[in-house]
Amino acid sequence: MGRPGGMKDGRGDSALERFSLAQRVEHFLLLISFNALVITGLPQKYSSVGWGERLIVLFGGIDQTRFIHRTFAVILIALGFYHLVVVVATRKRPVRRHDMNLSIRDIRDMLADVRLLSGRSEERPRFGRFDYRQKFEYWAVLWGTVIMAATGLIMWFPSTVTQWLPGVVVPAARVAHGGEALLAMLSVVLWHFYNAHFRPDVFPMDPAMFSGKITLERLRHEHPEEFDELQEIGALPEGRLPEPADSPPAPAGPGPA
């Protein structure tokens, strides 16, 4: 994987499954539909700007652009429902489902991390299975999808919606859809691209979401609390535990994966 630390003991790939195949497929479909929605949606928001016009002409016109956009919207909404069903169906399994739950601890983790990064503290916050960045991103995607789906459907079926709701929700939904889209795109470009691609320790990309695996070394470094828990219940691969880190590998802050 070319990361410092991962294979440094020469013990082969001491890795652990982090994401199931189903989760990786889910992420891949999310990636495809999100990108398709951005590339067909943004030129609709900026249809009076040169590049927006050119993209719409490229797609064959506004009707075709909307058709592609709505097709992927349906895929994303279906994916959202699938995700909810899986979360509900597996809620009682001991598979660390609630690791995405937000709590006051995540705010404290963030503040502790800011203190560390800015040099006001030497102490690394100890993250669990998902650190505060990952949790915030997860909830942002979930919340964003709900907003985008709701406002998108209002614009798609204005006649039906206005049987019950005041008509002003239609132009309001249009504004919200554009605003939320811009927010989502900028957040992904800045936050997700940085954490999953451009951070010096993962550049050019963090493979965990595609290989499904994370090395033990990295797990211990970036998700120490999860590492300890797994060790306690004996869930770590036998005999493959790396030595306790007396000299930490390349400086790594809390990261994705």
Next chain:
Amino acid sequence: MYWLILSAALWMLAFPQAGLAQTNETCLACHQVEGSKVRFPGGGEIDVTVDPKKFAASVHAPLTCVTCHTDQGDYPHRPVAARTARSYHVLAQQICATCHADQAKVFEASIHGQGLRMGLADVPTCTSCHTAHAVVRPKSAAFRNNIPETCGNCHADAAVMGRYGLRPVYQAYVEEFHGVTTRLYRLATPLAPSPSAVCYDCHTAHAVRRPTDPASPVATANVLATCRTCHKNAGRFFATAWNEHQPPSMRHSPLVYMVQVFYKILIPGVVGLLALLTALDLWFWAVTRWGGREV
């Protein structure tokens, strides 16, 4: 002598209408010269150039020049009655009305027709929208997709509109859903007519009335019925979406305005926070690698 009579007879045969009948080619010989202008003593000038190609492509191509310009068959031309360019255009409507009497009658009763009778200088005449010599089929995709620009010639102009106590509505329209769609049709698929409402779908083409006129299709009481001409199953609250081509504000569509403000604050707020955290993280990397900081 014999040849002279014969050629005169052939000339008469070719143009049975009158001894002085002209072919369009005869007129165009002079009138296709670019920049030919007629100056009016009372002010203004009219470009009398006719592009033969545009005319040939127009719906009026089968007509002769003198079908409309009945009094201009002679050369030198007789002086026109109009004293100004504007009054020439206004008078020219009678030429159109010769054939298009129904439309002329409807137009006369409209707010535009009323304005014309009052002598208002900016009110459109037939040729303002249809042009004089490049008249295209009003049912054509090109004419339809171009309607916002046609009306926008005046209704985008704050100075012109201000003279009559009106707001320029063009910009608001092109930013609305209908306007965006129509604009993109014009741009990307110009041979297909926009399925989205253009000005005349709601305001009518020739019978335009004040929106405050109870008989107007866009009068408050009639808006929902007008929406339903296209949105067949529009819900009973559908028309309250309508904000009269007003940019949203606390007075007009406050909900839309508040959503706008919300995102204007939220987007820079969130993106700023993320940018800060990202910058901090990069800073940390730099000082641990090159700055000698150890954690």
